[in-house]
Structure formats: C-alpha cells, structure tokens
Ligand SMILES: Nc1ncnc2c1ncn2[C@@H]1O[C@H](COP(=O)(O)OP(=O)(O)OP(=O)(O)O)[C@@H](O)[C@H]1O
C-alpha cells in the first residue's frame with residue numbers, strides 16, 4: 174500500500190479501517206456472498222459465455238473460425254426442421270406443465286386440507302417412486318405403453334381392441350405422459366406450500382359471507398394459491414423444453430425435441446456453433462414463454478376477484 | 479329501519495341443550511340460553527371455557543353433538559354457514575389479503591348481484607359507519623390493527639345480518655384503542671339495531687358493553703344476567719371471583735324459604751338475602767360475598783346501623799383508590815376494602831383500629 178506512505182494517515186490506522194469495513198454490514202454481506210458468487214461464476218456464467226461466444230462463430234471442418242457471424246441464428250430460426258422442432262418442444266413443455274399442474278393441484282389440495290396429522294407421511298409417500306433413477310422410470314413406461322405392453326394387453330383382454338394399438342409408444346403422447354409422471358412431485362410441492370400458507374379463517378370468512386364450496390374456492394383458495402401454481406408451472410416448463418432423454422427413449426421419430434437436435438450438433442454432427450445458436454435461441458424463447466406465463470397468471474388472479 | 483333502541487323482547491336465538499364433544503372431551507355441556515332481538519349479548523369466561531366453540535356452532539362452522547339452535551324461529555340443523563342469517567367478525571379479522579378494503583367489504587354483496595351503483599353505495603355506507611371512508615383503495619396488508627378490525631366489522635355489517643357474531647374483536651388492540659372501540663361498537667350496535675353476540679374474556683369489556691352477559695366455565699353457562707346483576711348478584715363463587723374482587727364470609731343458614739335466606743355470620747351478624755338460583759342448603763352452611771367497594775371506612779364519630787370493627791394489616795395505594803386489608807376478630811380471612819382517596823384513606827396507618835360500615839343488601843349468598 175503505497176498510499177499509506179504518501180498520505181499523512183499512518184499505516185496502522187488504515188488497517189483498522191479495512192478491518193472495520195470487513196466487519197461492517199456491507200463488508201460482511203460481500204464476504205458471505207463471495208463464495209456462492211465464485212461458484213455461480215465458474216459453473217453458470219462461464220459455460221454460458223462459452224456457449225454464447227460459440228453461437229457467433231463458424232465451424233470449418235475440424236477448427237472453428239472465430240469471426241463474427243449471425244448465420245447460425247439464421248439457420249436455427251428459419252430452417253424448417255429446427256423451427257418445427259422448437260415449436261414442438263414448446264408445445265410439449267406447455268402441455269406437460271399445464272397438465273402436470275392440473276394433475277398436481279388436487280393432490281396438493283387433498284394433502285393440505287384433508288391430510289390431518291399425516292401430511293408429512295403423504296408427502297413422503299409421493300416421493301417414493303422418485304427413489305429409483307429417472308431412466309428406470311422411463312423404462313417402466315416403455316413396459317406399460319409398448320406393443321406387447323401392459324396397456325395393450327389389458328385393452329385386448331377387455332376386448333376393446335383386437336390388435337395392439339401401435340401409437341401408444343414412440344409418439345408425442347408417450348413423451349407427454351412420461352414427462353407428466355416425471356415432474357408431478359415437483360409440481361405438488363410448491364402448490365402444497367402455497368395452500369398451506371392460506372389462513373383457514375379466510376376460507377371460513379368467505380363461507381360466512383355466503384359463498385358455497387365452489388365459489389369460495391374460486392374466489393379465495395385459488396387466487397391465494399396462484400403463486401404456487403405459477404411456480405409449479407415454471408419449474409416444469411423450463412426444464413422440459415430441454416429434455417432429450419425422454420424423447421429419445423419413448424418419443425420415436427415423431428416425439429423428437431429441440432434438445433435432441435442440439436445434442437446432435439454437439440455430438441455426431443460436430444457443429445458446435447450451430448448447437449450453441451440453437452441453445453441460445455431456445456433459452457431466450459423459454460424465458461419469454463415463462464415471462465408470458467407469469468403475466469397470464471397475474472391477469473387470471475385479477476379476473477378471479 | 480327498526481327503532482334502534484327497541485329491544486322487542488322477541489327471541490332471536492334460542493340455544494337449547496347444546497353439547498359439543500371433541501372425542502372424549504366435552505367442550506360444551508348442555509348449554510341453553512335465549513338471546514333477544516336487538517340485544518348486545520356477551521359470552522364471558524376464562525380461556526378454554528368454550529366461548530368460541532359456542533359461537534362457531536351459532537355461525538354454522540361446527541355442528542352440535544346434541545341439542546339444537548334456532549335463529550329467528552328457524553331451526554339451524556343442517557343449515558350450512560353460508561346460508562345462515564349471521565355474520566362473523568373473526569378474532570384474526572380474516573381480511574382477504576388479495577383484495578383492497580372496498581373489495582373486502584363488497585365480497586359478500588357480489589353474490590347478491592346488486593346493480594353497481596347500489597353495491598357501491600352500500601360499501602361506502604358501511605365504510606362510513608366504521609369511519610374508514612377514506613381508505614377504500616388500501617390493500618389489506620397496509621392497514622393497522624384497528625383499521626383491520628373496522629374492515630372486518632364493515633364487511634360483516636354490509637350484509638345486514640340478523641345476528642353479528644364477534645370473537646374477541648378487540649383483544650389484539652392496545653388498551654387505549656380498545657376502550658375507544660368499545661364505546662364505538664356499542665354506539666354502532668344501538669344505531670344499526672342488530673343483535674350482537676360478543677365473545678370476550680375481559681370482564682370490564684363485557685360489563686361496559688353488554689345488555690346481558692352469560693358467564694361460562696368449563697363448557698357450562700353459570701349465570702345469565704345484566705351487567706349490574708352479574709356484578710352485584712353473582713350466583714356462584716366462581717362468577718363472583720371472575721368479575722373482580724369479592725370477600726367471602728362463611729355463614730349458617732338460620733331460616734330459608736323459596737325466595738330468601740336468613741343467614742347468621744360471625745362478623746356481619748344476621749342478614750337476610752335473596753336466595754340465589756339453584757341454591758341448595760347443604761349441611762346448614764352457606765357462603766356470603768361482599769364486594770370490597772361496598773365496605774366503607776367510618777371516620778371519627780361517624781355512625782352506621784351496620785358496623786364491623788377491625789385492624790388494618792396492609793395497605794396498597796392505587797392512585798385514585800386505596801386497597802386496605804382489614805383483619806376482623808371473628809372472621810378467618812381478612813376483608814379487603816376499597817376506599818377512594820378523597821378522605822385520606824391512603825393515610826390510614828397500618829396497625830390502626832378502624833370501623834367499617836356495610837349495607838346488608840350488598841351481602842349476597844353464593845352457591846359453591
Ligand atoms: N377442534 C377441536 N378439537 C379438540 N378440542 C377442541 C377443538 N376446538 C376446541 N377444543 C377444545 O374445546 C375447549 C374450548 O375451546 P374454545 O376455543 O371454545 O375456548 P374459548 O373459550 O374460546 O377460549 P379462548 O378465550 O382461549 O379463545 C378447549 O379446551 C379446546 O381445547
């Protein structure tokens with residue numbers, strides 16, 4: 174510290190000042206934050222920057238041409254194959270997230286309102302299927318939906334069809350069904366938490382003011398649980414857009430999603446810049462969709478009042 | 479609008495033999511009472527005695543195990559809470575957090591499908607009644623405790639219920655605001671003429687506001703009477719004790735008939751009192767009670783027909799009053815005496831001999 178020498182202020186004083194700053198509210202805040210910040214920088218920001226940078230470069234056989242270009246984005250957003258994949262991914266993730274929340278809400282509602290002293294046990298039981306690996310659970314769906322699977326055998330046994338339904342497995346529907354099952358718990362929890370937070374006397378007050386069960390649900394319970402519903406929607410929507418294991422295993426050719434294309438670019442096709450451009454485009458679009466979902470839910474709350 | 483001050487004497491609520499059990503625990507035990515139209519009725523009792531339970535049975539949030547409740551001549555059995563002619567001010571106020579003050583107050587009106595102008599007029603009227611006219615657009619979480627309480631009140635009043643149920647509506651407020659709200663609530667009740675049932679564990683609140691009070695202990699109603707009667711003529715020792723200080727004196731029953739008792743005490747001589755409701759002579763002894771402020775210090779040459787002499791053993795100063803503990807030779811427990819300080823009761827030395835005057839009418843026989 175040359176400054177200490179130059180200035181009239183003696184060095185020990187400066188050290189005290191510095192120690193005091195470390196102890197101050199602000200100083201402690203920064204100190205506490207520094208580790209998570211470093212972590213986020215290394216594992217989140219840096220990889221994203223690498224991807225972002227690649228998306229403006231060009232693959233030339235084995236090397237990468239680092240001159241700036243928007244060509245990758247043009248391909249990603251206008252080539253019919255990528256556009257269709259992206260649209261289908263968005264459609265699947267939207268369907269899955271809405272269906273998952275619709276499916277999870279009654280479960281969360283039941284546990285919160287009728288779980289009594291067993292709430293903890295109920296929640297615990299719901300997580301049990303998730304102790305097995307994700308791959309195993311997807312495989313289980315293959316067994317259920319397959320050509321000679323449980324569902325087809327049952328349908329034939331009941332005489333509803335005379336030969337196996339082929340479209341069950343390796344279709345968009347199979348992807349949707351498997352994803353709903355995979356994400357259900359993650360939707361139950363936020364909805365459950367927001368239902369738990371509702372003061373029960375508010376529901377009694379609504380009853381007292383003349384509302385029957387349905388009206389008071391629409392006017393009090395649902396609006397007050399919407400933060401949880403929005404949370405659940407986003408928790409499911411964002412990661413499902415980028416899922417590539419499920420479509421690969423149960424989607425067949427029809428159920429391919431954008432992440433499969435991205436994986437192909439980084440893998441077999443070995444075109445990192447195009448893969449990066451696809452990644453960034455997907456990220457931006459998903460963010461926009463999530464934002465739109467939040468806005469729609471807000472409007473919904475206002476309309477319910 | 480009904481004549482606000484008229485209590486028609488017509489029964490509004492009839493509670494007959496209501497019992498509510500939670501498993502093996504009996505929260506309410508054969509409770510019966512009649513509450514009149516336009517009456518300000520209080521349920522008073524210590525914590526856990528079943529006040530809220532009874533109120534919830536009236537509101538319809540809970541069903542009696544036995545017995546029945548009638549509101550305005552209509553039996554309420556099987557009638558859900560949303561169809562009863564009652565409205566409630568909750569202890570926690572239960573203001574809807576996702577709505578502003580106006581929307582809260584208009585909540586119950588929405589279902590009636592009034593036209594917009596009429597709805598607005600009624601909301602404004604209710605808000606003016608509770609002096610919140612200027613806060614209509616505020617969100618629930620931007621209100622003070624007193625304001626929340628008023629919103630809850632307006633939200634219930636705007637429904638024009640036959641009966642308004644209030645569960646300790648003032649207990650969350652500080653002392654000063656509470657006293658102000660007691661007066662306002664009483665005025666409001668007179669003004670709207672609706673039957674109010676107030677739950678409280680504060681005896682002063684019940685005494686100051688009610689037309690009649692039901693004192694409850696352990697799921698049973700011990701006494702129903704006007705504030706003055708409850709205070710001056712409690713029928714049991716428990717009631718007497720719950721409503722302020724009381725000196726208890728044991729006595730022998732000298733004579734009895736259907737309406738009166740003649741009791742012989744050692745300190746107070748022979749007194750004739752009203753026979754309390756449900757009094758049974760048990761082994762020829764009874765307990766008499768006299769309120770500390772009904773004993774008066776006799777100065778110098780003052781004389782009274784009814785005197786009792788003793789020695790001051792302790793003295794507590796409370797500003798406008800002094801509390802004297804006086805030992806009487808014949809009595810096993812010393813008497814407590816409350817005297818105002820305008821004659822210098824605060825200067826009576828501990829240890830001095832004094833004489834006390836009492837009014838035999840102030841002595842009441844109590845059931846144990
Ligand atoms: N749902 C319930 N299950 C079991 N016991 C209950 C239930 N509700 C109330 N009780 C019991 O019934 C008794 C009366 O309760 P209540 O709430 O009526 O008391 P309270 O007079 O309102 O008391 P406080 O002044 O404390 O509000 C209490 O002992 C309480 O524990």
Ligand SMILES: [Mg+2]
Pocket residue numbers: 529530531
């Ligand atoms: Mg209570």
